[in-house]
Each structure stands twice: as C-alpha cells, then as structure tokens.
Amino acid sequence: TGTTASEALATLHRVFGYESFRGEQEAVVEHVIAGGDAVVLMPTGAGKSLCYQVPALVRPGTGVVVSPLIALMQDQVDALRALGVNAGFMNSTQDFDERRVVEAEFLAGELDLLYLAPERLRLDSTLDLLSRGKISVFAIDEAHCVSQWGHDFRPDYLALSLLGERWPDVPRIALTATATRATHQEITERLNMPAARHFVASFDRPNIQYRIVPKTDPKKQLLSFLREEHPGDAGIVYCLSRNSVEKTAEFLTRNGIEAVPYHAGLDAGTRAAHQSRFLREDGLVVVATIAFGMGIDKPDVRFVAHLDLPKSVEGYYQETGRAGRDGLPSTAWMAYGLNDVIQQRKLIQSGEGDEAFRRRAAQHLDAMLALCETVRCRRGQLLAYFGQEADAAACGNCDTCLAPPETWDGTVPAQKLLST
Ligand code: ADP
Ligand code: MG
Numbered sequence: 001t002g003t004t005a006s007e008a009l010a011t012l013h014r015v016f017g018y019e020s021f022r023g024e025q026e027a028v029v030e031h032v033i034a035g036g037d038a039v040v041l042m043p044t045g046a047g048k049s050l051c052y053q054v055p056a057l058v059r060p061g062t063g064v065v066v067s068p069l070i071a072l073m074q075d076q077v078d079a080l081r082a083l084g085v086n087a088g089f090m091n092s093t094q095d096f097d098e099r100r101v102v103e104a105e106f107l108a109g110e111l112d113l114l115y116l117a118p119e120r121l122r123l124d125s126t127l128d129l130l131s132r133g134k135i136s137v138f139a140i141d142e143a144h145c146v147s148q149w150g151h152d153f154r155p156d157y158l159a160l161s162l163l164g165e166r167w168p169d170v171p172r173i174a175l176t177a178t179a180t181r182a183t184h185q186e187i188t189e190r191l192n193m194p195a196a197r198h199f200v201a202s203f204d205r206p207n208i209q210y211r212i213v214p215k216t217d218p219k220k221q222l223l224s225f226l227r228e229e230h231p232g233d234a235g236i237v238y239c240l241s242r243n244s245v246e247k248t249a250e251f252l253t254r255n256g257i258e259a260v261p262y263h264a265g266l267d268a269g270t271r272a273a274h275q276s277r278f279l280r281e282d283g284l285v286v287v288a289t290i291a292f293g294m295g296i297d298k299p300d301v302r303f304v305a306h307l308d309l310p311k312s313v314e315g316y317y318q319e320t321g322r323a324g325r326d327g328l329p330s331t332a333w334m335a336y337g338l339n340d341v342i343q344q345r346k347l348i349q350s351g352e353g354d355e356a357f358r359r360r361a362a363q364h365l366d367a368m369l370a371l372c373e374t375v376r377c378r379r380g381q382l383l384a385y386f387g388q389e390a391d392a393a394a395c396g397n398c399d400t401c402l403a404p405p406e407t408w409d410g411t412v413p414a415q416k417l418l419s420t
Helices: 002-016 025-033 049-058 070-082 096-107 118-122 124-131 155-166 181-190 218-229 242-254 268-280 313-320 338-350 355-373 378-385 411-418
Strands: 038-041 062-066 087-090 113-116 135-140 172-176 197-200 208-214 235-238 259-262 285-288 303-306 330-336
Touching: 002 025, 002 049, 025 038, 025 049, 025 197, 038 181, 049 062, 049 135, 049 172, 070 087, 070 113, 070 268, 087 096, 096 124, 113 118, 118 124, 118 155, 135 155, 155 181, 172 181, 208 378, 218 242, 218 303, 218 330, 242 259, 242 285, 259 268, 268 285, 303 313, 313 355, 313 378, 338 355, 355 378
Parallel strands: 038 172, 038 197, 062 113, 062 135, 087 113, 135 172, 208 330, 235 285, 235 303, 259 285, 303 330
Antiparallel strands: none
C-alpha cells in the first residue's frame, strides 16, 4: 500500500540518511512489511541489509537476524547504534551478564534488531526467549550456508526450517549473494519457504574488470600487477594454502607493499587485528585463504587477486565481488595454470565425501576451468553461469574483450591434460 511505501521511504531517509532505495530493495521491503516471505538474491555490495533492517524498523517488534558472521556482529551493532537504532546481538563471544542485558532489552520490547549466531537458535533457551517477546521479521542472512554443496555450509542453518512452523505469522526473508539455481532451490526447500516471493537482482558488476593471466611466476606477476596498476591501493590476495598466504604476505612486505596474512591457522586475536586494520586503514593488502571476506563491507577494495584457482565459479564470483563496492573501477586479477586444475582434481579424487559429493566438486571445478579457458567475454560467461544474460555480446571491460585472444584453441591441450 501507499502507506507502507511512504513509511519505508521515511525510515530510509530518517534513520539511514539515504536518498532512495536501490534496485530491488524497495520491492523487497514493501513485500516484507506487508508480511510476505522473501528469498533475495543480490550480489555482494548491492545492499541486502536494508532489505530486512527497514522492515524491522517499520513493523512492530524486534527483527531477528541470523548471521554466521560472529566476528562482525559487534561492528554491525555498533554501526546501527550510531544511527540511533536499538540493536543487540547474542553469540558465543559474550559473557553471561552481557547476554542477560540483551535478553532483558528484547523482552522489554526495546530492541529494533537482534543479531543471533545460528547455533543459538538450536537452543531451547533461545527459542523460549524469542517466544516470550514480539518479533517483527526473521532475516536469514548468508542463506547459502544452508547448502551442503557450498564451502560455507553450516549445519546449524538446517534448524532454521523450524522458524516458519513456530512463528507462522512472522515474515521470513532469506538473503544471499550466491545465485546458482541449485543453491536457490536448496535455500527455498531447506528453509521451508515454498510461498516466498523471489527477488533476483542482476549479478553484473560493470565496474569490475575481469582478467586471467597465464601463471608463470605468480608472486612476481602479482608484484608487477600491483606496482603498475594498484600502487597504494587496498586489496585482497587469495591463496589456497596457509603456507602460501604467509609466504606471499612476507614477499609483498619485503618488496615495499604493506601486506598482512589472514587464515584459520592464526589465532583469533591476530585475525581480528588484521581484519580491523584492513577495514580502517588505507591501502593495506590482506593475503588470505577463503576464510577471509564474507560479510566484509569495505567500499574501496580496488583489487582482488587470485594466485590459485578457486574451487568454483560461485567462490570466484563471491571473492572477486568484494572489489569495488563503491562502484569505482576495480580489478579482479587471477594467475591461472593448468597445474592448479590437475592438483585440485587429485585432491577431489582422494579427498573426503561420498561419490555424489566428489562428482559435484568436479563439476564445480570444470565450470571454473571453462571460465579460465574461454576465448569469449568473461563477464558474459560468468553471468551465463548464473543464468543471466549479459547486456551485450562483449562487455569491453575484461581481458578477452580488451585483447581478444588468438583463435588458438586452448581447450584442446587442457582436455588432454585432464583426461589422464
Ligand atoms: P550486501 O549485504 O548486499 O553485500 P550491504 O547491505 O552490506 O550489502 O550494503 C553495502 C553498502 O551499500 C553499505 O555501505 C550500505 O550502506 C550501502 N547501501 C545500501 N543500500 C543503499 C541505498 N539505498 N543508498 C545508498 N547506499 C546504500
Ligand atoms: Mg550482507
């Protein structure tokens, strides 16, 4: 209705200080305020948070946000409080007293937004608490974590299917930046949201220039790339192993580019320190495994570099999507060699999981290989993977458009190597 629309817009102006909604935001917000369920697929940086924050503020009660990003909850809540929103969180980093304060605020109806780690929602004590207060909306952020096939799978997300049964009158909104049809379907099924309306934004990120170069001496190639194109810029360098993360960070630092490592083998304090330096300082480079990046909202990441092949196109898209959230020109650069593919093939064959799991992993790798080997527009190939049409046959802002490869068919030697 018109009232809902104007209330939503008024909240956007008054609380968040923004002129207007972007893209699908407005349609999502109005649908959820009216009590509808929604599944929202939007690329990283498109503004998924407002899709649940505005309804939480407009509808009576507390918006309950499920998020796996425990390390970011404090920051998110602080940022909301700075805007005058009464936000709180509950996760394992809190002590008993801190949690009790949040519980009391929730029961008193004083909270606009309550962020919860998914494992908390499995606890009877949490469900009991929630049933004693008033909830305006359930938001399930990073909803692809419910997918067993993705690298972000969280078993605790499976329990979220209960929310609809326990709170049939509370709208639910699931949000993700992972857009393949399989994941999309899995989210809808596993979260038990058959009646949800689906909102799918364009996944094109026109300001990101995609480039994939043949891998010869990756650390040196990276260094020249950074010196020539991104001196003094903030960015992320992804490596597969902890060891190469450490070595690459050292190498860059030794060569005058300030870089810090980030991987799951570092203690929590070091990781938190490196992450917050990256967010706060200008021009810092983080060299990381894929443990780094989900949920990070730094607008001026000017490049994302891959020294090793991502395991899937989804992963590649998510990781490169952390560049250029401010809309300014940015680069997604990757050094790619067939040896990476062969190595990953071996890892899949000898690795964990049942036959079906290994087959999926191999399919994901094949799609990634196809993106690397294509002689056509990379953006077009990327969007086609997500089932979306590119606006033009050639984007003009990827390596294959800027310097069309010779029509030597690179896929023949690739297939030969892989069929062994
Ligand atoms: P996502 O979760 O989709 O990756 P976020 O919700 O973190 O994205 O938003 C990304 C950035 O875009 C944030 O800095 C946010 O404040 C900004 N943003 C979102 N919506 C709008 C809007 N309508 N107008 C201006 N800025 C917006
Ligand atoms: Mg987000």
